[in-house]
Amino acid sequence: xxxxxDCTLYDGSGEPPRMGNLLIRDGHIAAVGLVEIxxxxxxxxxxGLAVAPGFIDLHSHSDIQSLEGDMAxxxxxxxxxxxxxCGFSAFPNAGCAAEVGAYNLGILSATRTFASARxxxxxxxxxxxxxxxxxxxxxxxxxxxxxxxxxxADRNKLIELEAALLEQAFSEGAAGFSSGLMYAPxxxxxxxxxxxxxxxxxxxxxxxxxxxxxxxxxxxxxxxEQVTLARTAGCRLQxxxxxxxGKANWHKQPEAIARIEAAQDEGIDIGFDAYPYCxxxxxxxxxxxxxxxxxxxxxxxxxxxxxxxxxxxxxALREQTAQAWTDIYIAFHGPLSSxxxxxxxxxxxxxxxxxxxPEAVVIDLLLESAGHVNILSFxxxxxxxxxxxxxxxxxxxxxxxxxxxxxHPRLYGTFPHLLGELCRQHRWMPLETAIRKITALPASRLGxxxxxxxxxxxxxDLVVFDSAAIGSASxxxxxxxxxxxxxxxxxxxxxxxxxxxxxD
Ligand SMILES: [Zn+2]
Numbered sequence: 001x002x003x004x005x006d007c008t009l010y011d012g013s014g015e016p017p018r019m020g021n022l023l024i025r026d027g028h029i030a031a032v033g034l035v036e037i038x039x040x041x042x043x044x045x046x047x048g049l050a051v052a053p054g055f056i057d058l059h060s061h062s063d064i065q066s067l068e069g070d071m072a073x074x075x076x077x078x079x080x081x082x083x084x085x086c087g088f089s090a091f092p093n094a095g096c097a098a099e100v101g102a103y104n105l106g107i108l109s110a111t112r113t114f115a116s117a118r119x120x121x122x123x124x125x126x127x128x129x130x131x132x133x134x135x136x137x138x139x140x141x142x143x144x145x146x147x148x149x150x151x152x153a154d155r156n157k158l159i160e161l162e163a164a165l166l167e168q169a170f171s172e173g174a175a176g177f178s179s180g181l182m183y184a185p186x187x188x189x190x191x192x193x194x195x196x197x198x199x200x201x202x203x204x205x206x207x208x209x210x211x212x213x214x215x216x217x218x219x220x221x222x223x224x225e226q227v228t229l230a231r232t233a234g235c236r237l238q239x240x241x242x243x244x245x246g247k248a249n250w251h252k253q254p255e256a257i258a259r260i261e262a263a264q265d266e267g268i269d270i271g272f273d274a275y276p277y278c279x280x281x282x283x284x285x286x287x288x289x290x291x292x293x294x295x296x297x298x299x300x301x302x303x304x305x306x307x308x309x310x311x312x313x314x315x316a317l318r319e320q321t322a323q324a325w326t327d328i329y330i331a332f333h334g335p336l337s338s339x340x341x342x343x344x345x346x347x348x349x350x351x352x353x354x355x356x357x358p359e360a361v362v363i364d365l366l367l368e369s370a371g372h373v374n375i376l377s378f379x380x381x382x383x384x385x386x387x388x389x390x391x392x393x394x395x396x397x398x399x400x401x402x403x404x405x406x407x408h409p410r411l412y413g414t415f416p417h418l419l420g421e422l423c424r425q426h427r428w429m430p431l432e433t434a435i436r437k438i439t440a441l442p443a444s445r446l447g448x449x450x451x452x453x454x455x456x457x458x459x460x461d462l463v464v465f466d467s468a469a470i471g472s473a474s475x476x477x478x479x480x481x482x483x484x485x486x487x488x489x490x491x492x493x494x495x496x497x498x499x500x501x502x503x504d
Pocket of ligand 1: 085086211240
């Protein structure tokens with residue numbers, strides 16, 4: 001028994017905090033509020049420090065890293081992560097581990113895969129894992145696995161095989177299904193395929209999360225596509241990392257949110273999420289028309305030897321890239337065949353140095369690194385960011401990709417940045433409102449009844465922090481720092497050692 005004494009209790013509901021004690025017994029919250037000290041209880045005097053439910057990251061790409069004990073999330077106060085987002089999950093590999101691993105690499109920064117949800121979730125329960133992990137089944141992973149394993153299968157057969165694997169994953173404990181419609185090979189899936197998979201998701205009462213087809217020129221059409229899909233299939237819908245990408249599209253975000261609200265009014269179970277930064281982080285390949293990457297990077301690279309084809313890709317890059325070339329930074333690249341190093345530079349800067357058009361630079365970087373390039377991209381406006389984050393339907397997420405010293409600062413600092421810089425310093429919303437967005441709200445999206453609240457009977461997943469000091473120490477220039485102000489973290493009543501160094 002452990003009594004946390006004299007704390008400021010943020011219960012996750014969004015209500016203002018109250019002073020009190022909290023009693024942990026057998027890994028659960030046994031009492032909260034005006035609690036006497038039971039005989040035999042250890043007492044930890046916190047003298048006004050804040051206590052909140054352990055944070056829940058509803059959109060993480062730490063599938064492998066958190067499973068293997070990386071502390072980037074735990075040091076931010078995270079106790080539960082939803083992985084398997086944007087169409088990328090560590091399972092099922094259908095016996096095609098190499099192909100599935102190669103597909104996952106750019107977003108998961110790892111090639112380790114598992115045969116099934118059962119295997120992944122069993123590994124995630126080991127003592128080594130640095131958070132409780134729930135996982136979606138990634139559509140692109142599922143599609144890559146099935147198409148590799150059954151190359152002769154026709155379109156209907158593939159849908160049938162994918163649906164069977166998806167249902168098996170649900171019966172083994174997968175939390176839902178995710179699509180990544182801006183990434184090959186998910187992008188080319190026919191509508192019937194997505195309908196069938198979403199219908200299976202609905203039958204199991206699971207969550208469908210989508211990295212939509214477009215967040216830029218086709219933002220509104222993409223919202224409509226997903227709402228129609230949820231309506232037809234009857235599934236619960238989560239629009240991932242909502243934003244309007246590129247200055248020419250910024251004006252669309254209010255309408256995008258209005259369409260989400262209209263879907264909710266109509267009775268669709270819908271939510272969305274956002275990370276608290278103006279810059280995104282993804283693979284450079286995402287700028288290329290995805291049909292070009294349908295069968296992987298190698299065939300695309302071979303085709304680029306054809307001058308006319310290469311010019312058509314350059315033209316597509318010129319016409320379709322919504323961000324300015326001055327706003328896209330190379331975060332990380334594999335060794336370039338020319339031996340050059342351009343990490344930290346914008347595409348525009350590289351174009352100047354190399355005396356090439358920016359579109360040709362993109363192609364050269366991809367060719368020279370065999371497609372292994374990650375970018376930081378300053379996508380959105382601050383007023384839009386604020387409107388998305390403060391909306392009642394919005395959960396706040398990290399969306400962090402593990403790129404070591406080249407990571408986006410959100411990997412190491414999202415939640416402290418939200419509570420410190422955005423709430424305390426800039427007053428975008430009250431602290432209790434922000435805490436709801438990283439506790440009770442994501443717990444309810446995931447259907448986790450025993451997490452995300454300070455209530456008797458809930459798991460004692462708890463974060464203790466100093467609300468006057470909490471903040472991120474990570475920046476775009478120097479991202480890899482532990483946050484400030486997080487004092488203690490408990491998972492199922494067990495204290496987690498936060499002094500462990502970053503491992504990746
Ligand atoms: Zn995504």
